[in-house]
Amino acid sequence: MSFETNEYFDGNVTSIAFQSETLPATVGVMEVGEYTFDAGAKEYMTVVSGNLTIQFPGYPEWTTFNAGETFEVPANTSFNVKVTVQTAYLCLYEK
Secondary structure, three states: OOOEEEEEOOOOEEEEEEEOOOOEEEEEEEOOEEEEEEEOOOEEEEEEEOEEEEEOOOOOOOEEEEOOOEEEEOOOEEEEEEEOOOEEEEEEEOO
């Protein structure tokens, strides 16, 4: 088995894809900045270290998630992310 490594936003977001016990997953890190991600599948994101401030599709307000907290992103949407400190995350993708 091999891992797939991906870089986004000029290397400011890096992830490693793997198969967890239950769902496909990525673990990665984000550099300080603002990003927009497209979610093809439903995603469950857990902040491992640091924090992520998220603007969910269709909502004007921003919500901050800290280390140990998980949030869901609906399939076939885009969401905005603000990162104020280098942050690590785990993302599970619903099949």
